[in-house]
Amino acid sequence: MKPNIKNIAVLTSGGDAPGMNACIRAVVRTGIYHGKNMFGVIQGYQGLINNNIISMDARSVSNILHLGGTILKTARCLAFKEDSGMEIAFKNLQEKGIDGLVVIGGDGTFTGAKRFGEKFGINVIGVPGTIDNDLYGSDFTLGYDTAINTVIEAIDKIRDTADSHDRLFFVEVMGRDSGCIALRSAIASGAEAVLLPERETSLKELITKLKEGASTKKSSSIVIVSEGNKYGGAYDIAKSVKRKFTHYDTKVTILGHLQRGGSPSGFDRILGSRLGFAATNALINGETMKMVGLFGNQIKLTSLSEALESHNYKLEEDLLEMTHVLSI
């Protein structure tokens, strides 16, 4: 039988990602449309423990679609990993009669949601929000498209100066475990090479590729370095390469946290709206312990257990091969 959920709270947790606000807006307004009382939790799981839970109406999410970050704030909360922290969080929800929870975040957030749901039987639906695009259960996660666009914009600018001075640039982008951002931005910015956590490209291979480019009169070269690759940071790699390849003047740029911020792309605004709408409808229809995701162009539900166990972000081999071919 469908639970008659009356009060739904939404929170954002873990790393912030552009598009989270579109998702919060969709969750709140979909709930209100169906006559539910809606709440926002400030600072993720920390806010559940601190009882920082506010009532939300349709106007409280006006004019936020274009904003980066999350209006509900986010936090990393160690206390929620402890049973005692979860018990306080549950008590705070119970006091307000909150019987449904939408959590927007990455795999850490989903792990917390699954434990919380199992322990207290609260109805919970996850929305994949992370710029890394490294979650099972959705072709794309919220914020990934915007992050790629931000990286591309930065590399376009770097290319101008690289070309003017005949330079080799190493550009470090986010991605400790997944080279998604690196690979796709390499394609879109025409980078000469890309170093990924999932793939061992030897420095020898990299130097051979750069030498080929120089010998066919490339006036600049850009190498995208994903944080988690095996040779270390962009500075280390630049130093190692420079010892053996001196054709270009060599520079390094680390894009860092600017990749997280900024107004969400149209894609992320639409994805956030679709996922938030679907998450709230799923809760209302009696679904729980699941995440919403995009497969092809369809929204689908996957159990949190399957999503967390599968952990199957896979390198897009076909895109990598294409990158090699198109960068000659």
Ligand code: ADP
């Ligand atoms: P992300 O959701 O982006 O992967 P984190 O890994 O930092 O970010 O996780 C976000 C939060 O989820 C953590 O700060 C913690 O509060 C909660 N969390 C993560 N792992 C667990 C766990 N095993 N049990 C309970 N809560 C967890």
